[in-house]
Amino acid sequence: MGITIRTFRPSDAKMARQVLVDGLFSNIDPAFYVGLRRPSVILAIAVLTALMYGWTLSLLYTIASFVTLLCLYYLSLLLAAYLLTMGPLFEDMENVTGNYLKPRRHFWVAETDDGQVVGTIAITNKPPTNERADDVAWLRRMAVSEKHRRQGIAKRLVETAIEFCKKNKYRRIELITTEVQLPAKALYEKMGFCCINTWARREYGFVLWTFTLIYEIQQDTTYY
Secondary structure, three states, X not given: OOEEEEEOOHHHHHHHHHHHHHHHHOOHHHHHHHHHOOHHHHHHHHHHHHHHHHHHOOHHHHHHHHHHHHXXXXXXXXXXXXXXXHOHHHHHHHHHHHHHOOOOOEEEEEEEOOOOEEEEEEEEEOOOOOOOHHHEEEEEEEEXXXXXXXXXXXXXXXXXXXXXXXXXXXXXXXXXXXXHHHHHHHHHHHOXXXXXXXXXXXXXXXXXXXXXXXXXXXXXXXXX
């Protein structure tokens, strides 16, 4: 099946948002396994399981309680993801044209031959810092539908964004990703991005190690 990378159209809004929502929920399993390796989560589950055994003196009830705790933890991740889809995280998708289809900004979709949007990516200006904002592009909204991954679509989307930034005379591209998106981080690094910062970010009580990656643009004279 062929894939076309093209500019977002207003008629793409619903499908593009669904790609991003599906991408968010596809991170639930990685987030669950990452969380289970947290010392604080291990300690909490161990203490609660031990208390249950001390209260019931029943191995069966203790095992059932352990499984219940894992299920509750997984459900809490699902709830957090749902709340994120309903909150400010997706506000920019309510008006893609107004937010992204402006000078030196853009939003692309990956479309199949039968008209399905299966991937997205966007470039906008970096939020104001002590650097000149017009020098730094902010790569956002990179997502590919789960069943269309590992087909080179993400690579093509990122390549499209990089070429756009070169033509628009950006000096650098920045993005953030997290420890539950390590395949995406690996792709970025393979394409020339490098990690310059790591920090802990809290979302609805959950802590995610987050990475800032940058791509330094070597401007080609053909773009001037």
